[in-house]
Amino acid sequence: MKDGRLEERDTTMQDTKIKASNVQVYYGDNHAIKDVDVEIKDKTVTAFIGPSGCGKSTFLRCLNRMNDTIDVARIEGKILIDDEDIYDRKVDPVQLRAKVGMVFQKPNPFPKSIYDNVAYGPKIHGLAKNKADLDDIVENALRRGAIWDEVKDRLHAPGTGLSGGQQQRLCIARAVATEPEILLMDEPCSALDPIATDQVENLIHELRENYSVVIVTHSMQQAARVSQKTAFFHLGNLVEYGTTDQIFQNPHDSRTESYITGRIG
Amino acid sequence: MSLIWLFAILLALAVAGYWMTRRRAMTSAGGDVRKLHSLPNYYGMNAAMLSLAPALIVLFVWLLAQPLLVDATVTRMIPDEAIPDASNRGLVMSDVRRVSNGLDALVDAGRMSAQEARDLSTDSDDIRASMAEVGVALGSDVRPEVLRAAQRYRLLTGRGDLARNVIVVLIALAGAGLAYRRTTHEFRARNAVERGMSLLLLGAASIAILTTIGIVLSMLTETGRFFSQYPWTEFFFSTNWQPRFGGGSDLGFLPLLWGTLYISIIALIVAVPVGLFSAIYLSEYATGRIRAVAKPMIEILAGIPTIVYGLFALITVGPLLRDWFAQPLGLGNSGSSVMTAGLVMGIMLIPFVSSLSDDIINAVPQSLRDGSFGLGATKSETIRQVILPAALPGIVGAVLLAASRAIGETMIVVLGAGASARMDLNPFEAMTTITVKIVSQLTGDTDFNSPETLVAFALGLTLFVLTLGLNVFALYIVRRYREQYE
Numbered sequence: 001m002k003d004g005r006l007e008e009r010d011t012t013m014q015d016t017k018i019k020a021s022n023v024q025v026y027y028g029d030n031h032a033i034k035d036v037d038v039e040i041k042d043k044t045v046t047a048f049i050g051p052s053g054c055g056k057s058t059f060l061r062c063l064n065r066m067n068d069t070i071d072v073a074r075i076e077g078k079i080l081i082d083d084e085d086i087y088d089r090k091v092d093p094v095q096l097r098a099k100v101g102m103v104f105q106k107p108n109p110f111p112k113s114i115y116d117n118v119a120y121g122p123k124i125h126g127l128a129k130n131k132a133d134l135d136d137i138v139e140n141a142l143r144r145g146a147i148w149d150e151v152k153d154r155l156h157a158p159g160t161g162l163s164g165g166q167q168q169r170l171c172i173a174r175a176v177a178t179e180p181e182i183l184l185m186d187e188p189c190s191a192l193d194p195i196a197t198d199q200v201e202n203l204i205h206e207l208r209e210n211y212s213v214v215i216v217t218h219s220m221q222q223a224a225r226v227s228q229k230t231a232f233f234h235l236g237n238l239v240e241y242g243t244t245d246q247i248f249q250n251p252h253d254s255r256t257e258s259y260i261t262g263r264i265g
Numbered sequence: 266m267s268l269i270w271l272f273a274i275l276l277a278l279a280v281a282g283y284w285m286t287r288r289r290a291m292t293s294a295g296g297d298v299r300k301l302h303s304l305p306n307y308y309g310m311n312a313a314m315l316s317l318a319p320a321l322i323v324l325f326v327w328l329l330a331q332p333l334l335v336d337a338t339v340t341r342m343i344p345d346e347a348i349p350d351a352s353n354r355g356l357v358m359s360d361v362r363r364v365s366n367g368l369d370a371l372v373d374a375g376r377m378s379a380q381e382a383r384d385l386s387t388d389s390d391d392i393r394a395s396m397a398e399v400g401v402a403l404g405s406d407v408r409p410e411v412l413r414a415a416q417r418y419r420l421l422t423g424r425g426d427l428a429r430n431v432i433v434v435l436i437a438l439a440g441a442g443l444a445y446r447r448t449t450h451e452f453r454a455r456n457a458v459e460r461g462m463s464l465l466l467l468g469a470a471s472i473a474i475l476t477t478i479g480i481v482l483s484m485l486t487e488t489g490r491f492f493s494q495y496p497w498t499e500f501f502f503s504t505n506w507q508p509r510f511g512g513g514s515d516l517g518f519l520p521l522l523w524g525t526l527y528i529s530i531i532a533l534i535v536a537v538p539v540g541l542f543s544a545i546y547l548s549e550y551a552t553g554r555i556r557a558v559a560k561p562m563i564e565i566l567a568g569i570p571t572i573v574y575g576l577f578a579l580i581t582v583g584p585l586l587r588d589w590f591a592q593p594l595g596l597g598n599s600g601s602s603v604m605t606a607g608l609v610m611g612i613m614l615i616p617f618v619s620s621l622s623d624d625i626i627n628a629v630p631q632s633l634r635d636g637s638f639g640l641g642a643t644k645s646e647t648i649r650q651v652i653l654p655a656a657l658p659g660i661v662g663a664v665l666l667a668a669s670r671a672i673g674e675t676m677i678v679v680l681g682a683g684a685s686a687r688m689d690l691n692p693f694e695a696m697t698t699i700t701v702k703i704v705s706q707l708t709g710d711t712d713f714n715s716p717e718t719l720v721a722f723a724l725g726l727t728l729f730v731l732t733l734g735l736n737v738f739a740l741y742i743v744r745r746y747r748e749q750y751e
């Protein structure tokens with residue numbers, strides 16, 4: 001908590017990276033996100049917490065327009081990234097997603113080799129000048145995903161043959177390899193053991209130096225450890241948003257307090 | 266007692282066994298279901314299974330074996346001299362069976378007592394006339410040795426049937442009794458039923474396998490007869506197909522193989538890209554509304570009988586290709602051609618490839634698409650690099666199924682490509698395929714002893730080997746791919 005407060009001081013200096021105002025999401029008739037306003041800072045880790053089904057993943061998916069792929073989903077309101085409305089007609093969602101990377105709640109490695117899984121993004125976006133360069137990018141990404149040591153001898157084995165936790169870290173490495181400016185992580189540690197969790201948290205700390213990271217988590221401890229800002233969602237509403245210290249030590253809303261002390265959830 | 270009654274009795278026994286065993290299980294547990302190893306139904310099912318299954322198996326074997334045994338015994342009663350010159354033993358035996366049936370009919374109709382039927386002789390009565398009255402028509406008067414054989418036949422069959430019924434019912438009783446005795450609250454009836462189920466499924470699977478083996482064996486024997494009358498080197502290596510029913514035919518199968526492969530390849534060149542692309546469009550790009558209209562439309566194509574495609578080839582495509590391509594290019598002026606049949610067959614196969622691939626592509630999990638889009642890939646990049654590789658084994662399977670259909674197709678070829686066996690590179694020339702020639706060798710008044718008809722079996726076997734090879738190849742590809750990725 002102590003260095004959390006230190007970091008909090010310098011977050012206040014950062015610019016706003018994402019600014020969402022008045023966001024509504026409907027799945028058919030189901031109003032899943034209601035009136036959400038939030039400003040996410042650059043070079044900051046923001047945690048989304050809240051009970052299951054409250055709309056954390058849904059809101060996260062709005063930030064890189066992944067909800068476009070769901071037929072029944074409808075989004076209203078405004079989301080600006082670097083002062084640009086991402087739901088504007090001019091914006092190409094494909095380009096946007098290269099800039100706003102995502103790690104999904106369920107690990108979803110491609111049925112390709114481990115190497116090709118990680119090389120997929122860099123190849124598509126032409127990030128590597130040559131084969132050696134690509135090898136470096138892949139190795140680097142796997143290291144940051146805290147899985148390099150486990151897979152370095154079988155880079156050409158299928159990614160689907162890894163264990164659940166290894167697959168999740170592979171997906172993290174895959175997302176990091178495209179060098180996004182914003183990384184959205186939907187419960188990245190839900191399938192990981194404490195050691196791997198620790199490594200992923202280290203990665204998040206490291207990413208914060210250059211990127212903005214949004215992480216959904218069900219672990220209060222994790223939110224407290226890695227984030228500087230925390231948003232608490234409940235039944236589709238953003239109930240409270242503030243610095244992590246404030247949310248955990250001095251919540252203003254009674255629902256927030258009940259949730260973090262384990263009374264609702 | 267007829268078979269129906271026997272079945273009814275077996276069924277009744279099974280049902281009775283079910284309820285009695287079930288009750289016994291409940292009693293042995295003192296009425297408390299939780300003390301039983303398995304649910305009460307399982308005890309009952311075990312009894313029904315044990316009483317029905319062995320009895321039915323014995324019944325089945327008996328039904329197959331008894332006529333053979335009786336025939337073998339009775340046929341010894343007919344001396345070689347008693348067989349007329351124009352006839353043979355088989356025909357005499359079928360007379361014997363018919364007379365025996367006639368005697369049964371007479372007894373059933375009440376015109377004769379069982380004793381009279383046994384003592385009947387050709388001297389005293391006009392058997393042919395009285396049998397005609399009960400609806401059994403005989404070709405000639407009954408000769409004494411045939412009547413005696415028929416009486417014997419009837420006697421043996423009657424005894425056999427009686428023994429069969431008794432034995433089968435006893436077996437059913439024994440099975441149910443065994444299950445009943447074994448039933449205590451500790452007996453693992455659930456596991457026993459499970460084993461029974463797996464045997465049942467094994468039985469079903471072996472029927473399919475045994476039928477295949479049977480078909481192959483019969484093809485093999487006929488093919489063997491063909492090759493004993495016609496040199497195999499000629500069949501496999503001669504490029505000339507000219508059957509003459511007077512004898513002295515040339516039966517080289519290479520022109521037919523060439524025609525088959527040529528037409529199938531053209532058909533696949535049409536069907537695979539079009540079918541696959543339309544599947545990709547439908548599953549990845551089309552909106553719900555377009556999909557709802559387009560998918561049934563494409564599937565209607567699959568419901569059109571091939572003879573209709575054949576007419577389309579004959580009347581529309583053939584003349585069109587001749588007038589607009591073959592003649593202007595100086596490639597002949599035949600209305601029926603490989604190209605015609607290939608194109609039309611390709612159209613026939615489009616819905617086949619498309620709907621199979623569509624199902625396969627839809628089965629690729631959405632999470633893989635999300636993963637790829639989430640990395641900033643476009644739709645077509647996602648399709649090419651993630652979805653198609655993931656769906657590849659299934660798509661290869663679909664294409665090979667389509668190839669098998671193309672190779673086996675007959676109607677479109679007859680009407681579209683003609684029936685002349687020829688080896689030519691020009692796709693606007695009339696050629697023909699193996700299936701067409703099988704049909705034409707077997708239609709008409711045929712004698713199944715000449716190489717001209719027997720060649721059909723050799724051709725059929727070749728076709729079988731061809732499609733088998735294709736399937737093995739498909740499996741090989743699919744497995745290789747799996748090893749790499751899953």
Ligand SMILES: Nc1ncnc2c1ncn2[C@@H]1O[C@H](COP(=O)(O)OP(=O)(O)OP(=O)(O)O)[C@@H](O)[C@H]1O
Binds near residue numbers: 027105
């Ligand atoms: N694809 C979808 N189609 C229809 N409704 C959906 C879809 N995805 C989510 N929902 C609905 O939206 C609401 C919010 O779901 P969401 O997945 O955002 O919850 P969450 O906060 O991420 O929960 P969890 O912590 O369990 O992951 C739920 O009521 C859910 O039923």
Ligand SMILES: [Mg+2]
Binds near residue numbers: 057058105186
């Ligand atoms: Mg979620």
